[in-house]
C-alpha cells in the first residue's frame with residue numbers, strides 16, 4: 001500500500017480507526033472485529049488508531065490482545081485527555097500526573113513498550129499547551145512514546161506547541177461534511193505537521209447506509225449529534241442521495257467517493273476510516289485506486305457545502321479547534 005508521512009513517521013496512506021470495536025456505533029462482534037484488525041495488516045494498513053477512553057480501556061486492551069504476536073507489523077496511535085468519572089461524567093485532564101499515569105496504563109493495556117504516536121485528545125483549558133507538550137516530550141525522552149500528535153487544536157495552539165517539541169500529526173474531524181479543518185491545514189503544512197482526518201466517513205453517514213434514524217440502535221452515539229437529528233437529518237439524507245448518484249455514475253460506492261476525495265486533498269493526509277467489518281475495510285482500501293476529475297470534485301463540493309447541523313452538540317463544540 002502507498003505510504004505517507006506524518007512528520008518523520010511513515011505510515012500507510014489509509015489507517016484504521018478502531019474506536020467502534022468497543023463502543024458508539026452499534027452491535028459489536030468481537031470475532032469479526034479481530035478479523036478486521038488482522039485483515040487490515042494483511043492488506044498493508046499499518047496505522048491503527050485508538051484512545052485510552054474508547055470503551056474505557058477496552059479498545060487498547062482488545063488491540064493489544066488480538067495483535068500481541070504482530071507488534072512489529074504496525075504503528076499504534078493512542079490518545080489521552082478524556083477522563084470518565086462515574087459520578088461527574090466525561091471531563092478533560094492534561095494534568096502532568098494524569099498524563100504520566102495514563103501513558104503507563106495505555107502501554108500496559110496495549111501490551112507494548114512504546115507508543116508510536118501519542119496524541120492529546122482535547123486541550124485542557126486549565127493547563128497551558130506548552131506544559132502539556134512539555135510532559136509529552138519527557139515521555140519521548142524516556143522512550144515511552146516515539147512521536148507526538150494533537151487532536152482538535154487551533155492553528156495558534158499548534159504554533160505554540162511546536163515551539164516545545166515537534167508535532168507529527170494533527171487529528172481532527174475532516175470529511176465531506178466537516179471541512180472547518182481546511183482553515184488550519186495551510187498552517188499545519190508550513191509547520192510540517194501531517195493531517196489525520198477522523199470520522200472521514202461522517203461517522204458512517206457518507207456511506208449512505210444510515211438513511212433512517214431507526215437504522216441506528218437506541219444507544220447509538222450518533223443519535224446525540226445535531227446532524228442526525230430532525231430536519232438536519234432529513235436534509236442531509238437528501239444530500240447523501242446526491243453523493244450516491246455521483247458515485248454510481250463513477251461505478252464506486254459513496255463511502256469510497258468520500259475517502260478518495262480526502263486522499264486527493266494532499267499527500268500529507270492520512271484518513272483513518274473506522275470499521276469493525278472486514279467487507280467495509282476492503283471496500284475502503286479500494287478508495288486508494290480512485291482518482292476524481294475536476295468536474296467530479298466540483299459536483300462533490302456543491303453537495304458538501306449544503307450540509308446542515310454542527311458536528312457535535314454545543315458543549316463538545318467548545319473543545320474543537322481549541
Ligand SMILES: NC(=O)c1ccc[n+]([C@@H]2O[C@H](COP(=O)([O-])OP(=O)(O)OC[C@H]3O[C@@H](n4cnc5c(N)ncnc54)[C@H](OP(=O)(O)O)[C@@H]3O)[C@@H](O)[C@H]2O)c1
Nearest residue numbers: 017018019198199200201202203204207273274275276280
Ligand atoms: N480524535 C477524536 O476526537 C476522534 C473522534 C472520533 C473518532 N476518532 C477516531 O477516528 C476513527 C474513525 O472515525 P469514526 O469511526 O468516528 O467515523 P467514520 O470512520 O467516519 O465512520 C465509521 C462508521 O462508518 C461505518 N463504515 C465504515 N466503512 C464503511 C463502508 N465501507 N460502508 C458502510 N459503512 C462503513 C462503520 O460501520 P461499522 O462500525 O459497522 O463497521 C462505522 O459505523 C475512529 O475509529 C477513532 O479511532 C477520533
